Amino acid sequence: MATESAPKQKKTCHLGWHITSRCNLSCKHCLRRTPGQATKDLGREECLAILESFLQFTESNDRSASIQFSGGNPLLRDDFPELLEKAAKAKRRGIVKRIQILGNPETLDAATISHLKECDIDDITISMDGLEETNDRMRGKGNFKAALNGIRNLMKAGVPTSMKFTLVRDNAEELKEVIKLALGEGINHIGIGHLILAGGAIEERNRRMSPMEYRDYLISMMSFLDTLPEEHAGFRRSFLSRNSLYPLLFHELGRLEEYRQMASGKPNRREGGPGGVMFVVWSDGEVVPRREMQRQGYVPGASFQEIYDSSPLIKLMEDKEYIRKLSRESMDNHVKCSVCPVREFCSHGMAGISGYRPYFAPNRDCWCC
């Protein structure tokens, strides 16, 4: 008897689009302040052409597409509703699978929220970096109240909403309170981003935790998560499994088996899925494969197809086997990682690129020596 095989998963195709460099806030740590970063925005026609080119690439390569609109604050563009509408139409036609927006709450009026709902977006992420005093020190006066108000209005309107917390030494303790607040508002996903030392954050480098401080933070979060009621077990599991240093901590505390049970059946981040291409597009149309990498072309002057065809780096980055191999080799080459008891849960991340060869390095927050 013939057995039905599972349908082959399509390769993915992601557009991470910083559609404007403009912002109503001026957070000190902002990556947008990187020297050489685009300060110019493209016009409406050019942006529509960029989106069209991305959709054509997706269709002609039979990819599963996702789009993230970011900035600056994308909601500041007068033509944002039109761009979003075009992406939403492509989602209705099955070309785009997921639409995400990273926007600022001050610009979330009732008309915008109802349009986000109509466009059936998959997520809007609102940043919150602490309780009121800390958050407003990092993001600007009045931002905390605007964020809370925005989150409540989004949830009331049924728009899928998540939160983002940028972690530094002086707000780490408040993450627990922010999580309680989020769960209380019905939000069950908070992305935690450790401070990246680029742009404005270079001057803020003393706020980044040392590896041992980071370990203390993880322990403190672990104890907090252990106190959450059973209804938030999914949140706890997802929080713990998204951080690749928790296995090391569970191992040190003699609880690795518990971690193993929790993670069972879930592939290592680098193992799952068929892989795919990522285009990061800056507000002036510059295309890079990842934020820190060199330019591969400009849109809409060239199409995504032309950029893809002429870029060995973009093709190489979607070769999952090759990337996995380099990551594994890097683990073998670092003595501490080659004998690490939790290396099955870890993978080295890309640290840079030399010519066309990406190189990998251990997690810089790892305290193990």
Ligand SMILES: C[S@@+](CC[C@H](N)C(=O)[O-])C[C@H]1O[C@@H](n2cnc3c(N)ncnc32)[C@H](O)[C@@H]1O
């Ligand atoms: C670049 S912003 C764009 C979207 C929107 N303006 C916002 O702030 O949410 C996206 C996220 O990146 C975070 N971010 C900015 N600079 C960062 C840095 N140097 N390290 C880590 N995260 C950073 C922000 O705090 C925010 O959560």
Ligand code: SF4
């Ligand atoms: S982090 Fe976001 S809100 Fe803050 S300045 Fe940068 S782009 Fe604007």
Ligand code: SF4
């Ligand atoms: S970075 Fe290396 S030592 Fe640290 S947890 Fe990963 S494999 Fe282990």
